[in-house]
Amino acid sequence: MTRYDVVVIGSGPAGEGAAMQCAKDGKHTAIVELNETLGGECLHRGTIPSKALRHSIQRYIESMSNPLVKSHVNFASRELDFPQMLAAARKIIEREAQHNLSYYERNRVDVYGGRARIVTPNEIQIEMGQRGTETIQADAIIVATGSRPYHPPDIKFDDHVLDSDTVLELAYTPRSITIYGAGVIGCEYASIFKGLGIKVTLVNHRAKLLEFLDDEIIDALSYHLREQGIVIKHGEEYEKVERDGNEVQLHLKSGKIIKSEALLWANGRSGNSAGLFGFESGIEIDHRGQIKKNENFQTALPHIYAVGDVSGPPALASAAFNQGRFVALHITRGTSFANLVQRIPTGIYTAPEISSLGKTERELTAEKVPYEVGQAHFRNIARAQITGQTAGLLKILFHRETLEILGIHCFGDQAAEIIHIGQAIMSQPAPNNRVTWFVETTFNYPTMAEAYRVAALNGINRL
Template structure:
């Protein structure tokens, strides 16, 4: 075998790439990893972590308000964006340094530079050096999609810039209907910003259970977020310190900030994939098989750059499975069929398994169990917000196919429900489980009445 500089060269220091590098090094491979920005990737730098910190901040207003119903008297309260931003930056720096430190502790060579594919078995660094490797892993993640070619598009920011705002706007227009759009709409509304969400479809969160979609839209509207559905931007013009936004339907809006959150795309531009015969799809995603192997021998890809299931834990699982398969003498495939996910709106929602609509499309005959109620906390605080819990059950086998929750701590509840679904739990198993009372989660094991649609 021809000698190479490394056994494995990883391009991208996000969750998937870092996990793969660490595990491969643990198997004795000589590993290098190149990252042109900061270690941690989208999740740590401009995704999951800073977003969740902003979500926490946006919910304290509710806490202060609800406290009065429980006898607390709160004095004057105020919010300082600069303090939140500085503390967020400090935490991100800490986590990024942990990522880098963990790599070095495993003996991985870290290169703080851009790297691109330079033919079979080689990468080129930004300083011109050419490095060879027996195996190359691409883990460059994704980037925000831009709104499109409309007049004034340069005025529109993405989620990347939203994390770095110097000050809060008084009004914001959020464009999109996926995770990022509804989460940022909730964050800004919770921080007191007059928030409008515009989406080209009739509902947000395409692909989620319809009951969840409807209940979330109702809750967002109750929280003062203006929902403009079946609409799109056709132009943005600056008007002093604000913007005039023209709409496809002929109307217009005035706002102080326009945020595009219409999705993300694989970060493959300029990676030199064509030099090694790495094939990509219509959106630029790297095409891989079930073992993350690309169309080029010796080149693999994991995470959002492959556009399979674009979630951090999935990228980590894919990176680990790759290292096990290639360097650990264990052929491991990742099962993408039972992945829990959460949307950190307020109220938050979480889901695992099949939606009612997807289950019916697959031919299942279903029993549906639903509970809609005000949590005990809300009855005393006076908050009108209601919780939704739903189980999708195959009538013939009694197996629970999907679990869907909207309300406080939905993500924490569904994480544990995901274990049950992974084990193939039946509705009878849920019924036989003793309820933990009083809790909202107990509804999952006390629901007995099948839902019957109105005729």
């Protein structure tokens, strides 16, 4: 029986980050992946395919609005085809999967294909189908099995009632779609489908979209989604889902019935922990399959860790990768690197994008922190005028007395890229984390980065 220093279960971002770091620190490492190819949910059914779809659609929309292109191409005779878009995304996935395999080979990480089950505190049994079963041992085990879409027991999923996995197998382009659940996944897919010219209804069981965001960003997102033609219904809960031929009827508790050709259920995810432990481990798992862990991502058995979506929020690929590295360093060096799991920016790939870091105005007000706001509207930024992407703004929240940056919120084209400039300054020790850094620094012109200088001056002028 082969014994390893570390065995990682799951090869998504969390598993990859953990395995790579353990291997680089000289630990004999193995990784177990259930699917035929590496990369986990993020690569095959989550972040990469949805963002590849969005990118293709955005480029198409930009081309349609470009007068130089429009004069030579008859776009009226061309329709975007969802299956064709998916085929293009799959090519990206295949390339990334091959890259992932080369990383493990180069770092001498053993790869096992099959379903892992922890049968004793230090033994993992791997069911490999026709290849039989193999058992390996490990001094430390990292569970990074990810999550899957939540399925209510009363809803039958098929080719017209979809989740965020099966929507990536859609073999037709629906004329209309209802999305139940207006979290990150629901809002992103609303933008994607509307970009294809599909009639979209977004049903939200809460009072606002993405309530964890700054209120001004929430309002901007709601406005732009509606401007695109997306119908948003807040404060609604489903009662039942019915099929009538190729039509799906979503019955709401308010008495409304929403009819569409397809329904995308995007309301919650469940951790992939069922059947993982084959002994009385004492490890707690909640009703959504999420494994309870401490601040070091250790379970009730300290040598077994849980990272990524299976361990709960924030359920971001970027956060999961660093959680994996955090745990690996805790194993290999016996210390915690808190910076890896703190101040994590959000990246939401709606149209336009959203990214934020730090406190919101609502939080600072509740905490009675004296803050000021600096804003830069993209319509006033030269680079945005050049690209035509003038919708959006950059917003900096800072302490009125110390000038320390407390939060950065961005809505608009390339927001997920723009946020990192502010992140770098926020992470500096005082006094280098002040808003004044942006007015004392020369930015290339014209660039979107210049928005930081404009926002900082706007805020400082309010003092």
